[in-house]
Amino acid sequence: MDAATKTNRVMERKPKNIFVQGAIAPAFIADSIAKHSSKTTIGGHNIFLGQVRADLIDEKKVAAIEYTTYEELALEKMHVIRQEIFAKYELTCMHVHHSLGTVAAGEICLFVFTSSAHRRAAIDACNEAVERIKTELPVWGKELFEDASHQWKVNQ
Amino acid sequence: MDAATKTNRVMERKPKNIFVQGAIAPAFIADSIAKHSSKTTIGGHNIFLGQVRADLIDEKKVAAIEYTTYEELALEKMHVIRQEIFAKYELTCMHVHHSLGTVAAGEICLFVFTSSAHRRAAIDACNEAVERIKTELPVWGKELFEDASHQWKVNQ
């Protein structure tokens, strides 16, 4: 077994960490895109970005969302989602990053990035990954209002 | 009529230029994302990126694609597509950039970027825009092989 195969096997077994502290920077997204220029079998990328909305709720404005997770369970669950999506779609790669801690309104809190030779697989896989992340990952968003009160976010 | 309304009316009438010379840089994409942080009604962005594949055709490898267009017709057509998509989906904004000239394998040639309050609109609108751009815009790709021969690209 060569080193690359060994690395792949280890990666398959050990869930990747998807969590980052605070907002996801546009420059990080650019770096992530740029890294794929050497993968010349890719014909299409699809990216979904979640951005924190400054919702008005009972006349109070959301200033930020504070995210927490049950990390061990979330990473195991994401690992299963990843494997099922790779089994279902002809993907070249998939990257997922989710914020923890405080993310201000207007900042990015979720970055899902899929790539494939032909666009359909990347688009469908990204869509499915986003839906599953929203419904299956144990992550909670606490909406912090400008007056320092809060409420717990409810996903639609 | 105030200045902003006037500007909007002019923009509605005059098709935007979607064409850029050469590849679309990841830093340009990052800038485009960053510009949306002040639009705090946005909850989701969807981005599609087309990347030039180094396809092997009869043992010759694609080194680059050279894009040409019937610009006047393409911009008018894109304007109609844009208006129809805005009429159909609850979008905050949509940006489209397509390369002209030579784009090397591994580089980005198409950037479609949609944003909305709730993710479904951005995802569906992006998907529809990409399909329509591929089938309805008068743009032609010439696949340049490493040995300087070429063939005309055919969209799937």
Add this chain to the structure above:
Amino acid sequence: MITVLFFGKLAEIAGAKTELPHVASTDELLQQLRTSFPLLAAEKFIVAVDKKTITENTLLTDNCTVALLPPFSGG
């Protein structure tokens, strides 16, 4: 000992973590927790035992971890 983890809004009610001496089942555990934290009664949540979500009463073993998970709202 059984470790109980609370997340999201539930952690505001009961704290992030508590340890209890042996309890036979999840039903019994939830009954105890509702007595200690009456506000839990109004909350929706699912239960995971050792990182597996359960839908029925489940026997608990020593050193296991039970997590109370309110509706997810990531992304």
Add this chain to the structure above:
Amino acid sequence: MITVLFFGKLAEIAGAKTELPHVASTDELLQQLRTSFPLLAAEKFIVAVDKKTITENTLLTDNCTVALLPPFSGG
């Protein structure tokens, strides 16, 4: 004068642009072009008159622009 624009592979065959004295209709124009450029016969394309794509024989007016568009392959 009628301006004829060729795109993509068709421009390799016929050049990017040509001007012709008045021709009555698109059918007549295409017949002339196929005579001048026999390789066009093997090519698939649609026709636009003054930036409107047509599907039937269309009368041409002076100063109009006819474009021959092979299958699109952008993106």
